[in-house]
Amino acid sequence: MITKSVTLKECVRLIGGTLVRGNPGRVLYSANRGSYRSLTSNQVYFIDTHQSVEKQLAALRNHPVAAVVLPSDVPGSHIPERTAIIRVRSVTDAYWRLASWNWKQATPKHVVGITGSAGKSTTTEMVYAVLKQRARVVHTRGNLNTFTFLPTYLLRLNPGDPILLLEMGMKSLNNIARQCRVVRPNVGVVTNVGEAHAGSLGGLDTVVKAKQELVDGMRPGGILYLNADCARSRQLSTRRFYGTVRTFGIQNSADIRGENIRYGTHGMSFDVRIRNEKFPCVIPHWGNHNVLNALAAIGICLSLGYSKKEIQNGLARSRPPRMRLQLIRAKSGKLLINDAWNANPSAMKAGLTVLKNIAIGTKRIPIAVLGDMMELGRYTYTGHRDVGVHTANQSLSLLVTYGSNSREIGRTAISQGMDPKRVIHYSNRAELIRFLKYAPQNSVIYFKGSRKLKMEKIVDDLARLPARG
Template sequence: MTTKSITLGQLLNIVGGTLVRGKRDLLLSSANYGKPKYLRTEHLYIFSTQKSQTHQLDAIRRVVPRAVIIPSSVSASSVPLSSAVIRVTEPYVAFWRLALWNWKQTAVTVIGITGSAGKSTTTEMVTAILSQTRSLVKTMGNLNTFTYLPSYLTRLTPKHEYLVLEMGMKSLNNIARQCSVVRPDIGVVTNVGEAHVGSLGSLDTIVRAKQELIDGMNPKGILWLNADDKRSRKLNTRNFLGKVHTFGINNTADIRAKDIDQRTNGITFTACFEGRNVPIFIPTIGIHNVYNALAAIGIARSLGNSIEQIRKGLASFQPPRMRMQLLKGTRDRWLINDAWNANPSAMVAGLKSFREWGKNRPHVAVLGDMLELGKLTRSAHQQIGRIVAHLPLTQLITVGKYARIISQSAIEKGMDPKKVFHYNSTASLLRHLKQLPANAVVYFKASRKMHFEKVIRALNTV
């Protein structure tokens, strides 16, 4: 995390607390909150009370950072004498104060990306386009809630022009809290689905959670919505004073895709916008990724990027791990790792997309539990079973206590029981998968806690 350079004395004024030792004119330019693994000598290390004290102190003694902020529970004598020390009541509060101070020193354009699926991929696509010509800070991995916001604010320096934030939520008010600090100038809702319905209680509540982005945006900002997503139509834009644009495939939209062709190395399609027909290639599979690309195109055009920059950025973007990730397996098999997480909408989209890839090959779907669905758990898994029953699959394999409902529902809806298998153990599942037909396409989808990546790793040749 990189901040604008400040002195130790300025830091003390910003975060409060007591200066235990160190010269006030000591210059600091990099902050590290609670990540001992990434600690460097030039860092200001801010102790985390949520992490192991022993591990943090071991790293501090080994690396000897320029300065350390500690809580009252940590003795200054345990920190090397050459490190400056500030003691505070709560380091996380100090971190937030530093982050807010640093935020006020910048003038970046904020891009807020939310949705039940596609946030990470859209974020990476936008980053691939913008970073060709501009410096930016973006969300890392799935660290996309209010808790992690100060990590991005402290990384901003005067050279940065964009802050690209994937805005996730575990509860109501999470996106609103993020927007209360950074009001997005450009926002996108990729879609509104069932993700986190278990913790939020209902689909209407999820709509309310995504509404928080719209309500929290810069009133003169630009908003992009999915014209094909029925739940996105429940979002209220009447009070939004900025510009509202749409993207889609089936319905009328400001940016539309046509002539979609899934190939071995990705997808080609024509993007229709501003009276132009622009050929686009994205190095990933899945029709839902076309929607993500359309959203990225909309954001990029809103920021003035050229068509050539858009085409080049999308063609070179690196798909996030475990999102329709195509991997080479043994015996000429292809493995599609789409198991970062799962909800019914995302699973349906993945199943339909994978069936379009490698049409002359055997197709096997390996589906695991979809978690965090609350009272919708049973009906959601039954829904997947009904859809799978009408797909021309070679085999359906389910894993987990809830996924069993998928296989039962598929059989009830007419799928040949001889094509349906269920396992509760990884060992049994692997034995089965290793006996699959040569050149099969195997699709993996489940919630993150099912750890399908371990199964895929055992089958991957790379």
Template sequence: MNYDPQQLIAPNTMLFIRKSDDINWEELNNIKPLLIVCDEKEKLQNQALSQITAIYVRNLLQAFFVFCTYYRNLFDLPVVAITGTCGKTTTKEMLKHILSNEMNVQTSVSSKNEPRQTLTYLLGIDDDTKAAVFELGLGNTGNISYQCQIYQPTIGVITNIGVHHLDGCKNLDGYIKAKSEILNGIRAGGTLIINSDDENTKKLPLSTYQNKVFTFGIKNKADIYATAVQFAEKGMKFQVHINNKKFQAYIPGYGEHQVYNVLAVLAVIHELGLSVQKAILKLRTFEQMERHLQFSKGVGGSTIIDDTWTNNPTSLEAALKVLDSVGNGKKRYLVLGDIKRLGKFEKKYHMELGSLVATYPIHTLITVGTKAENIAKQAIADGTSAKVYMYKDIKGVYELLEQQLDRESLLLIKGPMSSRAMIQFAKQLKSSE
């Protein structure tokens, strides 16, 4: 672990200390046994380390990677690494739901998938662990390569590639290239699982990829695919086809994207040599994640669809499809916040979303934030039939909706990712049943 004065350090710890770390040596000297790895010889020589074993290294980062490689190689187990613009967390949680029933599985927590959290998750593997499932976060080029160096996955999954984090990857091509880093990160003899229907995934440099590729899809040819996809009571019904076998499936939670998540999960299950049929049965009891197109009763007897977990063009398009599928005979309301991390392409993609919104029969469109204004303005320019309101922030939106929402109203909320104001706004609407 890296030194953190706020974190409790237990005996039998290997501690990597940087030159910039302000160390409480007296406290460390009382922890035994303890191994310190440091790249500043003077820092070690000037301290009384009677109870501490210390190793001086010339390059701390290199030593860190050597240790990580050593630790990872102590365990011969399947490690699944999941990336994609949307569906990472849901796919990971579905896998956890299935695997935990049969084995001890180590996973990343919620959607906490930043590279700096990678080591903590890796070190959670021990002799009792039979499998591991981790998300790969992507904010900048190189993030996935870094995480793969630590995890050394045997199975890599790309759920889809949309538009996101263009500020850290410069443009869409850079973003696709950053996602493709997983190809070189999968261990020799491993498997890459990809979406055969996703257009940007088709741009991956698979011609130079040496390992196995396993595909999932609905529209195009795939190794595992779904047919007869339809909305059912509180979820989706469909048929799963694999190895000339057909299974009836159901997953809680609305949307075609949810079916894609299931197919990705079942592809992993197949590659692990486990029963696809048992996994399908287990998924019937999967609990839909909070703020992932979560349906609730709200103010005036309305139905609130809380999709505030994340916000990007891909997830908004999926949410609009769900709204359209379940909204027959309803007044459809949209509250849309800014989409962040689009770099210099912010205006372009917000305007494109405005054009997309204009193709749907929306009763009322409300945008929140200066960036989201471009959604509203473009929807108006494209002839939307919706009543359109533009707000700088969330203040006043509740008061507007409180007067309009009734039992015939269906409201979809999508806001800036991790926006406390938007999350609280959704709670306020749901608590006013």
């Protein structure tokens, strides 16, 4: 959506284009870049040349009144006759111009920025589950969390929207800084600083610098939450931050502290202590790392004026993002834990701890299927060995490694005392699925690996397999 309706003539002016054809008085109500499946009438549609132009043009035939922003290398003759055409020099620049205009019309009172090496999506989902109880909230969806996608959220804002909730991801330095220069968060969280993207960024010190961009990019007078249990988070400098710094944690002293943490049938329960006050919370997520995410979310929501009751209700209704410790009951009776979105050593170790506790609680046989971690750079060998050491102490019935670098997890686990008969490696997906088909019916199987491995396909295939006859 865009803040208010604009005429085609006004839209052309705002984006710096040239009207090739169309009624200048036609009214447009929303904007869309490249999402041809969600194309509707009365949209200004920005053709994305990184996608199939043919499919986008075909979709336009079903919505001939939509306006199109057209790069010069797409022939206008291919556009349906009733569709207006605007030519621009750069689709990206035009899209940003419209988004910036909309941002100025509807700047919300609060901008929440959430970053970190792990837990960004889960924390964002937890915060959204609380905030949406009161009002419409524009928030990051899926993994569309870099500077490239920021205009999409700016264009969804309407007048009166009180909060813009952004998960701030990055693939390189300066990405979070660029986002902050546009929106300037007044509430921020760094969930942790870990190994994610250490390879592409050139090392852990650079990861710290990347997360520092949120700290330095916040509004004066804002509130920043940092993880008291994360050693690398203590490397973040608040010297240039002119606001309030608060901490959350479990192990160390913190402003918001989790206590009495318990695994349950449907998630975690714990007490939240803030100074001398204490109140209980339940989340349908597993693991102490998700309790930390919840503590960060609690801090954000309290800063925005939400009550403890609203926070308790919202957190209890939050749901894990897809492929983040999702529990799936297979047709065969096996319990599958799909944690296959991505992988780094810290996240993999946290997931293995969850597997161990769920196996104990459900009296199931624990099996781990661990794939390569691909974005560690020079930490690749060390990272896989680190996971191997941790794995050896998780009382696994079986460790299955998948890929190439993951072999080091198995080798290290064996060197740390794990029975070699309980460690196996596969490089072929079909062979791995055939092997897991014969895992005990009362097993719980955990899946974790880098995005490129697409281990969720293994989970999906295994979930559909019936019990052995």
